Amino acid sequence: MLYKRGKVWWIKIKKNKKSIRRSTGTSSKERAKKIEAQVLLELADNRWPNNEAKKRTFEELQERYMREYSKVRKSVGSIVRDEYSFKHLSAFFKGLTLAELTPARISEYKSLRRSDEAKTATLGKELELLRHALNLAVREWEWLERNPFEKVKIDKAQNKIERWITFEEEKHLLDASSAWLREIITFALNTGMRRDEILSLRWSEVDLFRRTATILKTKNKEKRTAPLNQTVLELLKTRNKVRSISGFVFPSKASTKMDGHHLHRAFVSARETANLADVRFHDLRHTFATRLVQSGVDLYVVKELLGHKTITMTMRYAHHYPESLRHGVEVLDTLGGTKRGTANEKGLQQNAVTL
Numbered sequence: 001m002l003y004k005r006g007k008v009w010w011i012k013i014k015k016n017k018k019s020i021r022r023s024t025g026t027s028s029k030e031r032a033k034k035i036e037a038q039v040l041l042e043l044a045d046n047r048w049p050n051n052e053a054k055k056r057t058f059e060e061l062q063e064r065y066m067r068e069y070s071k072v073r074k075s076v077g078s079i080v081r082d083e084y085s086f087k088h089l090s091a092f093f094k095g096l097t098l099a100e101l102t103p104a105r106i107s108e109y110k111s112l113r114r115s116d117e118a119k120t121a122t123l124g125k126e127l128e129l130l131r132h133a134l135n136l137a138v139r140e141w142e143w144l145e146r147n148p149f150e151k152v153k154i155d156k157a158q159n160k161i162e163r164w165i166t167f168e169e170e171k172h173l174l175d176a177s178s179a180w181l182r183e184i185i186t187f188a189l190n191t192g193m194r195r196d197e198i199l200s201l202r203w204s205e206v207d208l209f210r211r212t213a214t215i216l217k218t219k220n221k222e223k224r225t226a227p228l229n230q231t232v233l234e235l236l237k238t239r240n241k242v243r244s245i246s247g248f249v250f251p252s253k254a255s256t257k258m259d260g261h262h263l264h265r266a267f268v269s270a271r272e273t274a275n276l277a278d279v280r281f282h283d284l285r286h287t288f289a290t291r292l293v294q295s296g297v298d299l300y301v302v303k304e305l306l307g308h309k310t311i312t313m314t315m316r317y318a319h320h321y322p323e324s325l326r327h328g329v330e331v332l333d334t335l336g337g338t339k340r341g342t343a344n345e346k347g348l349q350q351n352a353v354t355l
Helices: 029-044 051-055 058-073 076-093 103-115 120-139 166-173 178-191 195-198 229-238 260-273 283-294 299-306 311-320 324-335 342-355
Strands: 002-007 010-014 018-021 211-215 224-227
Touching: 010 029, 058 076, 058 120, 058 224, 076 103, 076 120, 076 260, 120 195, 166 178, 166 195, 166 324, 178 195, 178 229, 178 260, 211 299, 224 283, 224 299, 283 311, 299 311
Parallel strands: none
Antiparallel strands: 002 010, 010 018, 211 224
16 A cells, blocks of 8 residues: 655555555655556565565575584585585675576576586585575575575486496405405495494494494484394404494594595595596495395395385385396286196197197
């Protein structure tokens, strides 16, 4: 509605149970009506009011997201990845207000990163991070009216093929590793644990008598207990003789939790020496799952061992063991009370005699 204060017409609008007042800056009622109509149009299109968006900067968005979300809800590895992604984002968006983070500018960033030959998966993670931060700015912080990513497409990486290592490649990798790294690689190959799960594991969470390890810090935030095979049991019995005062099973030289970057650097050095440049540490987890499936272990068991929330995540390994599906077609041989394979063979023999 329009109302007058002195000689100037003002606009009063209710939005989300809040009254919004704005001066039209004119004493002309006709002019004020046109301004009111424009404001109502912008309001319907979620483009007004945008005062917070004009005041808040990209740096504020990054700082608040890391402080209130990433460092509170994510694992150490994910926090490091967020910091790395924000480093690239900041190089382009630094100094801009949230109002200036338009679909066109985000599209420009995509083009720039592609020209830098950034991988689709890497660029996708950076954009997903920015989109999530902007979602919080819309839904919780009320810094924005709408997320510019509503008009931006994030290309998905094709991750259908999983890398796993052969036993020969495993030998080359272990031979190229130092003693401490060799133990961690062996542990990963025989438990399927993620990197941070391994580095966060404490002796208080290991039961050598029951042959189990309880992972308290998992990716999906749910505790799980994993059985340990003989290879891992012997490895832990050896390490148990020289426990660190910090309580970590695989501590740093300073007896603190080992830094993921330190493990990564050592692993990269070992894989290059072993001529396995395309192998990542996470591929040890894929190898664990692949070897189980290739040996005929039920997919549900593999799901539980990996700590997947749904069987869909585990199904990516199903193609490694087609023999597990054979019983589904062999049942057709016995339908009708007759071994159809034998009947078919007799029919072929009769045809041969006739010919």
